Amino acid sequence: MTSTKTTPRSATGSVALHGVTKVYGQGEHAVLALDGVSLDVAPGEFVCLVGASGCGKSTLLNLVAGLDRVSGGRIELGDGVNPGLMFQESALFPWLTVEGNVDVPLKLRRLPRAQRRERVAELLRTVHLAEFGRKRPHQLSGGMRQRVALARTLALDTPVLLMDEPFGALDAMTRDILHDELERIWTERKLTVLFVTHNVREAARLADRIILLSSRPGRIIYSTPVDVPRPRRIDSPEIGSIAAEVTGRLRTEVGRHGQ
Amino acid sequence: MASDTLADAARADAEISGLDALEIAGRQKTTTRAVTIWASTWPKLAALAIAVGAWQVVVWAEVWPSYSLPGPGTVWQELVRQAGGAQLWDGLATTLRRAAVGYVFSVGVGLLLGLAVARFRVLRAAIGSMITALQTMPSIAWFPLAILLFELSEEAIFFVVVLGAAPSIANGVISGVDYVPPLLQRAGRNLGARGLNLYRYVIAPAALPAIVAGLKQGWAFSWRSLMAGELIVVGISQTSLGAQLTYARELADAPWLLSTMIVILVVGLGVDAAFGAADQAIRRRWGVLDQTGQ
Ligand SMILES: Nc1ncnc2c1ncn2[C@@H]1O[C@H](COP(=O)(O)OP(=O)(O)O)[C@@H](O)[C@H]1O
Ligand SMILES: [Mg+2]
Numbered sequence: 001m002t003s004t005k006t007t008p009r010s011a012t013g014s015v016a017l018h019g020v021t022k023v024y025g026q027g028e029h030a031v032l033a034l035d036g037v038s039l040d041v042a043p044g045e046f047v048c049l050v051g052a053s054g055c056g057k058s059t060l061l062n063l064v065a066g067l068d069r070v071s072g073g074r075i076e077l078g079d080g081v082n083p084g085l086m087f088q089e090s091a092l093f094p095w096l097t098v099e100g101n102v103d104v105p106l107k108l109r110r111l112p113r114a115q116r117r118e119r120v121a122e123l124l125r126t127v128h129l130a131e132f133g134r135k136r137p138h139q140l141s142g143g144m145r146q147r148v149a150l151a152r153t154l155a156l157d158t159p160v161l162l163m164d165e166p167f168g169a170l171d172a173m174t175r176d177i178l179h180d181e182l183e184r185i186w187t188e189r190k191l192t193v194l195f196v197t198h199n200v201r202e203a204a205r206l207a208d209r210i211i212l213l214s215s216r217p218g219r220i221i222y223s224t225p226v227d228v229p230r231p232r233r234i235d236s237p238e239i240g241s242i243a244a245e246v247t248g249r250l251r252t253e254v255g256r257h258g259q
Numbered sequence: 260m261a262s263d264t265l266a267d268a269a270r271a272d273a274e275i276s277g278l279d280a281l282e283i284a285g286r287q288k289t290t291t292r293a294v295t296i297w298a299s300t301w302p303k304l305a306a307l308a309i310a311v312g313a314w315q316v317v318v319w320a321e322v323w324p325s326y327s328l329p330g331p332g333t334v335w336q337e338l339v340r341q342a343g344g345a346q347l348w349d350g351l352a353t354t355l356r357r358a359a360v361g362y363v364f365s366v367g368v369g370l371l372l373g374l375a376v377a378r379f380r381v382l383r384a385a386i387g388s389m390i391t392a393l394q395t396m397p398s399i400a401w402f403p404l405a406i407l408l409f410e411l412s413e414e415a416i417f418f419v420v421v422l423g424a425a426p427s428i429a430n431g432v433i434s435g436v437d438y439v440p441p442l443l444q445r446a447g448r449n450l451g452a453r454g455l456n457l458y459r460y461v462i463a464p465a466a467l468p469a470i471v472a473g474l475k476q477g478w479a480f481s482w483r484s485l486m487a488g489e490l491i492v493v494g495i496s497q498t499s500l501g502a503q504l505t506y507a508r509e510l511a512d513a514p515w516l517l518s519t520m521i522v523i524l525v526v527g528l529g530v531d532a533a534f535g536a537a538d539q540a541i542r543r544r545w546g547v548l549d550q551t552g553q
Contacts, residue, residue, distance in 0.1 A: 067448060087442060091443055104460060107460075
């Protein structure tokens, strides 16, 4: 129990990777998943990582989340920052209600019961699920489950949010709405977001900056700021032209593996 | 500008709740409790009727003389008579006490063994296959050894009961822990559950359905071993249900024998139903029964 502070907003939300390398396995079966990735994410910045599947995006998030160890290089986070991680599947605990799920990180931080109840209610309001606290995950739709997962991650009170294709399994309409929601929460809470997707338009819709990773080994091959004012629409021409540019690069990169 | 944002927020709210309402429509169950209970009860009543009917038909056909195979009516009268006396209840109490002690012991051993094997990789190879091997051993084959070791005592019975039941329970724990989805473990770790907390918040609850299945199977094994034990290790107690079966056979008292068998069957069914209910409750909570209209 290093910190029981409820508002560690003062903790800086910066994320810095210095020459991060990740090798899976050993000997001739070793896979070089990431090769010397260096990246600076400013506090409050929204960065999208784009790349073909298998290029090491999930690996990178796992490393930043501390669920796995780097093989080389280092990762710097603000003092006492434990980033929150969201997955493509909501990874909710099916044996708990919606409230119970959001309560888990609060319990693990040993907050008093009254305070926890208040926080759970507040977080569920934030994701518009106030009336669904007593439901079980299987009674909700995919989009609702992802919002519960978001609330649960926000319950960590961490300034850094890592998202691994969180909307990949949702239909376009739901995804659109969740983009708006995520953008609102990111602004309100001044979060730093590292968002992985293979949907280039989604990246352009959300990001301050898009980073393109090459495949095998994963390296940063392209990076572009998205200077489109918010609020944005995913079907706007500005977003479209940025997406087209990134898609072009991505195709070239994928084509490189064809020869 | 401010009113604009407010209007936007209100619109977003409406959109979200509209979408939610559409998406979860039809997910709510509408069947009442009475309907559910009736749906699960009538097949059992039908099965009972068929069994009693078939029994009566065999009796009417006089395949066996009625002193060997009395009809349901006679046996029912005997059962009612027994229920009025002390012998049946004493026997039931003795048997149930042994069942409880043997089972609790098996659960303790099974859980510890299962956790140890699931936790420590070294134990896995050695003990894992030993547990599987133990399970193929018919429990009754242990009795001669048990009697050599413990003589004709309750310890001999418990020895066999635990050997029969603990491996199933351990296996339930092992497979439960093995099949905890890695995604849930990673989510748990990310939320701050490490070490023992990971067991408490993620692994134990995720493994619970498999553990309950193991407990259920373990009960079936221990109940069978106990009955075998009571038939073989007669003499240490006059009244256990198994001993009563033996005495009834020796006295050629068929109604007594059959009514005792019915008591044994009912106890087995009762405990099985309790496990079934626990299993159902867990699966409903976990969402496995979702939308099956069950
Ligand atoms: N636990 C693991 N063991 C071995 N190889 C792995 C493991 N996890 C990922 N990899 C490999 O590392 C590479 C990157 O994987 P991943 O980070 O999941 O890619 P992405 O998320 O971009 O699709 C892939 O080639 C994958 O096969
Ligand atoms: Mg991935």
